[in-house]
Amino acid sequence: MSTSTELKFAISPAEMNEADFVALFGGVYEHSSWVAEQTCQQGLNEAQNTPAGLSAAMQKEIAAADRKRLMALINAHPDLAGKAAVRGELTAESTSEQAGAGISECTAEEFEQFQHYNEAYKEKFGFPFIMAVKGSNRHKILAAFIERLENDAEAEYQRALNEINKIARFRLDAIANDRLR
Numbered sequence: 001m002s003t004s005t006e007l008k009f010a011i012s013p014a015e016m017n018e019a020d021f022v023a024l025f026g027g028v029y030e031h032s033s034w035v036a037e038q039t040c041q042q043g044l045n046e047a048q049n050t051p052a053g054l055s056a057a058m059q060k061e062i063a064a065a066d067r068k069r070l071m072a073l074i075n076a077h078p079d080l081a082g083k084a085a086v087r088g089e090l091t092a093e094s095t096s097e098q099a100g101a102g103i104s105e106c107t108a109e110e111f112e113q114f115q116h117y118n119e120a121y122k123e124k125f126g127f128p129f130i131m132a133v134k135g136s137n138r139h140k141i142l143a144a145f146i147e148r149l150e151n152d153a154e155a156e157y158q159r160a161l162n163e164i165n166k167i168a169r170f171r172l173d174a175i176a177n178d179r180l181r
Contacts, residue, residue: 006050007176013054014044027093028058028171029164031076034069035061051172059165074127074160079118080141093171101133101141110138117145124149125156132166 013021021040026033038061039054047053062070080103098104106114121129131144148156 006052007173008050009054009176012046012049013040014046014048016040016044024175025054025058025172027091028168028175029062029073029076030078030091030093030167032073035073035168051169051176055165055169055172058168062161062165070161071127073164074130074157077128077130077164079122079128080114080131080133093174097133097167097170101136102138103133103141106138110142113142114138117142117149121145121149125153127157127160130160130163130167132163132170134167134170 011024013025016024018037018040021044022033022036025036025039029035035058039048039058042057042061044054044057048057062073065073080098103114118129129145129148131141133141148159151159
């Protein structure tokens with residue numbers, strides 16, 4: 001049940017056509033508009049008019065996807081402080097999130113550490129390190145690399161999906177904050 005203080009979207013997702021819905025929410029999951037497409041196709045109602053409700057609906061699509069599709073979703077994410085960031089090739093959302101965590105302010109030594117850990121992580125797990133960096137900083141992120149490199153592959157696969165869902169929720173909140181009723 002929605003409360004008067006609960007964040008809502010200015011435009012009801014349940015009232016949007018698929019094209020408009022995907023245009024607005026297609027970037028919530030990095031380079032994976034299929035999540036928004038499938039969420040819309042499942043049908044939306046009043047419960048999805050909040051970031052929490054829409055997040056839950058989108059997470060159902062993630063939970064129902066096969067491993068191949070989920071690996072593509074995981075691999076769609078850029079390295080933190082990686083080459084794509086240096087070349088300015090990140091999505092606007094990723095650029096903002098990484099900058100907010102101070103990654104753009106790395107010293108040369110920290111940047112080298114990020115490169116080393118990104119490569120070690122991908123070598124061990126076969127996909128990029130993913131962390132919802134909102135509210136974090138580059139020091140905590142580097143510490144998380146060290147900690148998570150000790151995990152097994154299945155634990156990190158599940159962690160990556162959990163972090164992706166956190167990122168998506170942050171992005172839904174940002175969309176609602178930009179379009180408050």
